Amino acid sequence: MYDMSLTEEENLMIQSVKEFTQTTIAPAVKEIDISGEFPWDIVNKLIDLGLHAMPVPAEYGGPGLSSVMSAILAEELAKGCPGIATTVGANGLTSYPILLTGTEAQKKLYFDLLMSGKLAAFCLTEPNAGSDAGAVATTAVKEGGEYVLNGQKTFITNGGVAGVYTVFATQDKSKGIKGLSAFIVERDRPGISVGKEENKMGIRASNTTDVFLENVRIPADHLLGKEGEGFKIAMQTLDKARPIVGAISVGLSQAALDASIKYSKERQQFGKPICANQALQFMLADMAIQTEAARWLVHRACYLIDAGLPYGKESAIAKTFASDTAMKVTTDAVQIFGGYGYSRDYPIEKMMRDAKIMQIFEGTNQVQRMVIAGQLLR
Amino acid sequence: MKIITCYKWALDEEDIIIDKQSREVITGRAKYRISPYDRNALECGVRFAEANGGEIVALTVGGPETAGSTKDVLSRGANRAVYIACPELAAADSAATSRALAAAVNKIGDFDLIICGEGSSDNYAQQTGPRLAELLGVPVVSYVSKAEIEGNMLRAERKLEDGMEAVETPLPALITVLPDINEARIPSLKQILAAGRKPVDPFTIEDLNLPADMIKPLSARLSTQGAVTDRRCVVLQGDGAAIELVGILKSEGIC
Numbered sequence A: 001m002y003d004m005s006l007t008e009e010e011n012l013m014i015q016s017v018k019e020f021t022q023t024t025i026a027p028a029v030k031e032i033d034i035s036g037e038f039p040w041d042i043v044n045k046l047i048d049l050g051l052h053a054m055p056v057p058a059e060y061g062g063p064g065l066s067s068v069m070s071a072i073l074a075e076e077l078a079k080g081c082p083g084i085a086t087t088v089g090a091n092g093l094t095s096y097p098i099l100l101t102g103t104e105a106q107k108k109l110y111f112d113l114l115m116s117g118k119l120a121a122f123c124l125t126e127p128n129a130g131s132d133a134g135a136v137a138t139t140a141v142k143e144g145g146e147y148v149l150n151g152q153k154t155f156i157t158n159g160g161v162a163g164v165y166t167v168f169a170t171q172d173k174s175k176g177i178k179g180l181s182a183f184i185v186e187r188d189r190p191g192i193s194v195g196k197e198e199n200k201m202g203i204r205a206s207n208t209t210d211v212f213l214e215n216v217r218i219p220a221d222h223l224l225g226k227e228g229e230g231f232k233i234a235m236q237t238l239d240k241a242r243p244i245v246g247a248i249s250v251g252l253s254q255a256a257l258d259a260s261i262k263y264s265k266e267r268q269q270f271g272k273p274i275c276a277n278q279a280l281q282f283m284l285a286d287m288a289i290q291t292e293a294a295r296w297l298v299h300r301a302c303y304l305i306d307a308g309l310p311y312g313k314e315s316a317i318a319k320t321f322a323s324d325t326a327m328k329v330t331t332d333a334v335q336i337f338g339g340y341g342y343s344r345d346y347p348i349e350k351m352m353r354d355a356k357i358m359q360i361f362e363g364t365n366q367v368q369r370m371v372i373a374g375q376l377l378r
Numbered sequence B: 001m002k003i004i005t006c007y008k009w010a011l012d013e014e015d016i017i018i019d020k021q022s023r024e025v026i027t028g029r030a031k032y033r034i035s036p037y038d039r040n041a042l043e044c045g046v047r048f049a050e051a052n053g054g055e056i057v058a059l060t061v062g063g064p065e066t067a068g069s070t071k072d073v074l075s076r077g078a079n080r081a082v083y084i085a086c087p088e089l090a091a092a093d094s095a096a097t098s099r100a101l102a103a104a105v106n107k108i109g110d111f112d113l114i115i116c117g118e119g120s121s122d123n124y125a126q127q128t129g130p131r132l133a134e135l136l137g138v139p140v141v142s143y144v145s146k147a148e149i150e151g152n153m154l155r156a157e158r159k160l161e162d163g164m165e166a167v168e169t170p171l172p173a174l175i176t177v178l179p180d181i182n183e184a185r186i187p188s189l190k191q192i193l194a195a196g197r198k199p200v201d202p203f204t205i206e207d208l209n210l211p212a213d214m215i216k217p218l219s220a221r222l223s224t225q226g227a228v229t230d231r232r233c234v235v236l237q238g239d240g241a242a243i244e245l246v247g248i249l250k251s252e253g254i255c
């Protein structure tokens, strides 16, 4: 049976994250959005709560949350700040390659770092390898018991704040995607440097940087899976992580809808609240319909992951629909707020800026549609 | 060191709706949660235990719904939860509550310190703590905004209307704390997951030999009406405005 009920513990976790979002994140978001500085004080508290390590299994000291629970908690965080939710999401994204293919020793190495309070980053994208992730040019050369990595990664979430990376590099460019391999790389290895922080349109609380690898030596046992499996690992990881981008998008949509409902009841024009106009009521209803539909697509994709059933297509559908919805709902929210929606003194325009990235990262929505169509036409 | 922290499983007032016409207090949709000052009481106990070692027993008495409070309180750092949950205690006043608590404390046995919130979020009668101390025959320090333990002494600052008072008392003792005493931490995911593995002891009024008339409320609430503030915005203009204003204030009984 498809059971959508939550346990008492799960409800308490939601309560904890709601409280954290309201008391710790919400009061700080405006200032962080202006400064774009990484909010270490908030992130450290979030680490204390264990929110940076949601998928880490209990045997490695983590909470071992299901995908459904990770999505619900990501949504709650995103209601307060999608940038902070993205920081958390990137940690999950980086954990999946290890969960999917890691050996016992690799899991211990990586999860120990996470549980000691470190952040993680997933290093796939390069200046000339975006949607075409198989075009990765960073090289990995085996020398004795080590691999030597050289190259440049770009747009890396947590790039400048992470303690550990998963890095994708090619061992043989002529083999195309079959030449890629995946590695665990600790931040403190010689040869790693971080570029300047991107000055972004939205999710300004999150840290996005280039990561440079110059003759970085790692032990051979840091290879994830087998040589040549890198592309497969990257794609499996992204399939698994995409519903979380969907969940962050749902949090954004819900926050925009809630703010719109409140404002439309308070704002008076023509001698009555603006929500007395059917035109606005129908906008609110459509925002609610789309948000709710997005939420259940996300939860269903997560349910499939937790149940061990195929989820690639559903995960792409959930990410695409939820992020398109967030863009639409936040745009409508600005419309409902009128001129005040366009003002930086109100929190609404930030939501619209934050929403845009959800359609771009972890595979653009065009690429998602290619994936979905590919599955339909198989 | 054994610390007992008392808490009330009270309705969340944010979920309570007041009907503007009838002034009826509608609680149908309200959920229960730990009364906020009691979270500070528990946090105070947890910090003492972190600093000095020891065990924290979280204790509550109330209606049948109280049984559902244990995981919440255990996720906040208590080592063990004890409750009495029965219909007889559903409408308990401070007198009945403190008698039931005293019986439970006696069954729990030797304690060094009992910590209560200054008052509960629903009634804020501020009586349960002092009554409990009286029943147990231990000193009580109320309005505590700061407390520390040194050996067998508890030093506390009391925040009173006209100033601060520094007091000390030997243990065992009971304190009632204000929210100023600390910022109650939010439970972590792992604390929540661990809560289900901690011991819970449901006590019954039969176990405690509590006769029915001991836990009967001394006072009864006959009715409750919500407070409704009616705001109006009247703009007076022109030469006669001041006189008009005085007229309105008089008719409203304000001057």
Ligand SMILES: Cc1cc2nc3c(=O)[nH]c(=O)nc-3n(C[C@H](O)[C@H](O)[C@H](O)COP(=O)(O)OP(=O)(O)OC[C@H]3O[C@@H](n4cnc5c(N)ncnc54)[C@H](O)[C@@H]3O)c2cc1C
Pocket (backbone or CB within 6 Å): A090, A121, A122, A123, A124, A125, A129, A130, A131, A132, A154, A155, A156, A157, A158, A200, A208, A357, A360, A361, A362, A363, A364, A365, A366, A367
């Ligand atoms: C804030 C932020 C954080 C990020 N975090 C990470 C991270 O942590 N790790 C990481 O590895 N990467 C990360 N990225 C990179 C992100 O995943 C890429 O930006 C994304 O995959 C798109 O690649 P691109 O920017 O090179 O765009 P391009 O691939 O150049 O695409 C440009 C446009 O062309 C379209 N397009 C491209 N190819 C096709 C096609 N075949 N058919 C139809 N349309 C097509 C795209 O949809 C897009 O609209 C992040 C990016 C940003 C902005």
